[in-house]
Amino acid sequence: MTLIEAKNVIKTYGVGEAKSNVLKGVNLKIEEGEFVMIMGPSGCGKSTLMNVLGLLDVPSKGDVYIKGKKTTKMNENERAVFRRKISGFIFQQFHLIGTLTALGNVELPMTLDGKEETFRQKRAKELLNIVGLSERENYKPSQLSGGQQQRVAIARSLSNNPKLLFADEPTGNLDSKSGKQVMEILENLHNEGMTIVMVTHDSYMIKYATKVIRMKDGEILEIDKVKDGEVVETEVVKKDV
Numbered sequence: 001m002t003l004i005e006a007k008n009v010i011k012t013y014g015v016g017e018a019k020s021n022v023l024k025g026v027n028l029k030i031e032e033g034e035f036v037m038i039m040g041p042s043g044c045g046k047s048t049l050m051n052v053l054g055l056l057d058v059p060s061k062g063d064v065y066i067k068g069k070k071t072t073k074m075n076e077n078e079r080a081v082f083r084r085k086i087s088g089f090i091f092q093q094f095h096l097i098g099t100l101t102a103l104g105n106v107e108l109p110m111t112l113d114g115k116e117e118t119f120r121q122k123r124a125k126e127l128l129n130i131v132g133l134s135e136r137e138n139y140k141p142s143q144l145s146g147g148q149q150q151r152v153a154i155a156r157s158l159s160n161n162p163k164l165l166f167a168d169e170p171t172g173n174l175d176s177k178s179g180k181q182v183m184e185i186l187e188n189l190h191n192e193g194m195t196i197v198m199v200t201h202d203s204y205m206i207k208y209a210t211k212v213i214r215m216k217d218g219e220i221l222e223i224d225k226v227k228d229g230e231v232v233e234t235e236v237v238k239k240d241v
Contacts, residue, residue: 002068003164003195004030004053005017009062011048011218022048023059027237030211032163035190036197037205040215046199047168049215053197054166055083066164084113088166094149096141102128102152104139109159127155131185142228147178154185164211166191167198177204183208206231 011023022045038046051057063072106124131151171179207229214222225233
């Protein structure tokens, strides 16, 4: 079943001579249960595409459908409510609240949603256990390593039980060991049925993917189907010149 569909998506920044098309007529389908990696050189539009697909930004033209629902006509509040219900986000920067413990940071989205304290704490403890940080629940971000902070961020992103997880360079600020731990957590989530859309420039990450979207200059060049770390089928969308 198609979870996300982008139709002729254009994203433009600036006006007049400073106008720049960051996305140029992107067409894309993401199916439920896929682990999709968006790859390409810096400035090719990877993160912009993820933000548009994740409803953090809106296209200048074109449409984005999630679970068959047209999202581009939603107002800002409607997008925020829909986004919270269906998706979680992980970024290169951890965006943890320094004055809160790991447990408090994971609880925060549930607090904002008005969940009762008993439920919040139980759920947050379960999520910290999933990412292997049960013994660090009372630690503040400054007391955690970068890899541990990112694992807290992953736990927080799962607090609303999303069906869809967006990750923008989640290992970008981590050493290789911590990066591997984060990817193993994402791999486990995918194996349990989570749909994941991840931006990366690291070709090593292909081993975790089921689909790779290769971009250049705001356009999709190729879409690869991947099995066991090997490309088994390639759809050429636009020839690279």
